[in-house]
Amino acid sequence: MKYFTAAEAATKWELSERSVRNYCAGGRVAGAILLGKTWMIPEDALKPMRKPRKVVRDSLLDILKREKRSAISGGIYHKIQIELTYNSNHMEGSKLTHDQTRYIFETNTIGISDKSIRVDDVVETANHFRCIDLIIENASGMLTENFIKELHRILKNGTSDSRKSWFAVGEYKKLPNEVGGRETTLPEDVAREMKALLSQYNATKEKTFEEILDFHHRFEIIHPFQDGNGRVGRLILFKECLRNNIVPFIIDEELKMFYYRGLSEWTRERGYLLDTCLTAQDRFKKYLDYFKIEY
Numbered sequence: 436m437k438y439f440t441a442a443e444a445a446t447k448w449e450l451s452e453r454s455v456r457n458y459c460a461g462g463r464v465a466g467a468i469l470l471g472k473t474w475m476i477p478e479d480a481l482k483p484m485r486k487p488r489k490v491v492r493d494s495l496l497d498i499l500k501r502e503k504r505s506a507i508s509g510g511i512y513h514k515i516q517i518e519l520t521y522n523s524n525h526m527e528g529s530k531l532t533h534d535q536t537r538y539i540f541e542t543n544t545i546g547i548s549d550k551s552i553r554v555d556d557v558v559e560t561a562n563h564f565r566c567i568d569l570i571i572e573n574a575s576g577m578l579t580e581n582f583i584k585e586l587h588r589i590l591k592n593g594t595s596d597s598r599k600s601w602f603a604v605g606e607y608k609k610l611p612n613e614v615g616g617r618e619t620t621l622p623e624d625v626a627r628e629m630k631a632l633l634s635q636y637n638a639t640k641e642k643t644f645e646e647i648l649d650f651h652h653r654f655e656i657i658h659p660f661q662d663g664n665g666r667v668g669r670l671i672l673f674k675e676c677l678r679n680n681i682v683p684f685i686i687d688e689e690l691k692m693f694y695y696r697g698l699s700e701w702t703r704e705r706g707y708l709l710d711t712c713l714t715a716q717d718r719f720k721k722y723l724d725y726f727k728i729e730y
Contacts (some may be wrong), residue, residue, distance in 0.1 A: 607660065648708055
């Protein structure tokens with residue numbers, strides 16, 4: 436059998452000699468043998484094909500940042516702002532409709548209604564939009580006390596609560612509170628408990644879906660703020676899913692009671708909350724499918 440040198444094969448294949456040697460060393464030229472420092476290539480050897488470059492798709496977070504900064508209307512950023520804000524606020528007693536929530540986001544005005552509207556509902560809706568912007572811009576960062584407090588400060592800024600002397604906006608609670616009839620961490624212990632929770636959570640770089648839910652449960656048990664804990668907690672959930680490249684989710688009215696049950700049963704049976712959030716995740720994937728976003 437006749438053999439070519441790497442230089443001769445390079446001329447025949449219209450490649451650089453270095454590329455031919457690399458192909459031989461990588462086992463991509465059938466029958467090539469190394470004699471001393473010279474590669475000998477069978478005359479009938481086929482020219483190796485270049486490996487197709489791996490196409491790197493934009494992540495959901497990349498797309499959210501781009502749509503937010505470009506003020507793109509009608510995309511996934513637009514969808515998340517309305518769905519997450521409406522559902523999370525609705526769980527906490529907001530009387531704004533889905534259409535009113537959308538109208539506020541799209542026009543920065545209040546739609547005409549024949550029913551009275553609570554000012555706090557409007558203010559907290561506008562504030563929640565800003566909170567979502569904050570988690571998008573800071574999704575890749577480590578979770579800290581200052582970041583969590585900033586979410587609360589933005590959410591409750593300008594509300595009637597912010598004018599109460601005993602209500603600490605952007606700071607931990609001053610008075611004991613309950614959630615679902617259950618006692619929560621006392622005010623004097625909150626700072627210590629939050630530091631311990633974040634220290635343990637941040638000890639590992641990459642989080643699993645279950646670890647993120649466990650943090651959420653422990654956060655809600657501490658209930659560090661006077662009010663707004665549920666919304667801040669769900670914003671953190673969304674952020675941490677984005678940070679760990681996990682499909683996020685939104686708890687809607689249909690899943691609300693299953694979600695509450697899951698939180699209350701977490702220490703005894705994690706399956707309730709896991710199944711509920713996985714169901715919500717499956718629903719969120721339909722948004723991603725519609726907008727042709729890979730996950």
